[in-house]
């Protein structure tokens with residue numbers, strides 16, 4: 001893998017998923033490019049990892065971070081290709097993956113996402129429009145123009161790009177995108193490399209859905225596949241296997257606690273549950289007590305449904 005840095009920009013930093021404010025500080029953001037195959041690249045700046053495929057006729061782009069970074073991201077893409085961005089695919093609705101939609105949504109670019117992504121982006125941006133934070137034209141440009149319910153396939157040159165919806169994982173609108181020939185899989189936020197996952201229960205995410213999604217990904221890929229996580233560094237099948245094992249171990253322990261009638265506060269306070277993982281996985285956006293509480297809430301809800 002090759003890494004290069006393109007340009008710099010200064011602005012106020014904000015947290016992943018667009019939560020800004022209190023801890024904002026001056027930060028230098030660089031757009032870093034990782035070369036994953038002959039034609040597929042990963043761009044990292046701030047927010048979700050961007051996937052770029054340079055095809056024969058057009059560029060296929062996955063996710064777009066924040067609006068304020070759009071010029072920087074476009075400059076980085078132009079170092080890879082001058083072809084138009086034919087499609088911009090949103091892996092899910094969160095603002096650090098769809099924030100740049102309006103800036104990239106030109107006549108030559110079609111924005112594609114799962115049905116629920118359009119619904120949730122619509123809700124969020126409608127509110128912004130009502131509060132006069134954005135114009136009607138901007139609102140319209142933020143919305144995916146083509147949606148799908150189960151899967152959608154793109155054929156470009158010798159590449160087949162398969163996008164498929166996975167149920168109630170990180171949100172209720174997640175999709176994985178697999179580049180068959182280049183053997184690269186973009187998992188969106190259904191996989192945070194090296195960090196505890198963020199499972200957005202309020203937007204339809206669930207522990208079981210996330211684990212099932214990762215197992216589904218393992219069935220699609222092989223030892224040579226490069227995985228683009230929603231956040232974190234490019235990964236291998238082996239690393240994803242270890243990650244699933246970690247999630248299943250925590251799930252088993254939290255289920256045991258639920259079976260012995262532990263309350264959410266007890267589980268939240270019980271550092272022994274995932275102690276062996278906390279030092280490596282619990283130092284990111286999602287802290288150890290948060291992951292324990294998320295597992296408890298999601299699994300308890302699952303038990304009630306049975």
Ligand SMILES: [Zn+2]
Pocket residue numbers: 017092094097170189
């Ligand atoms: Zn997300």
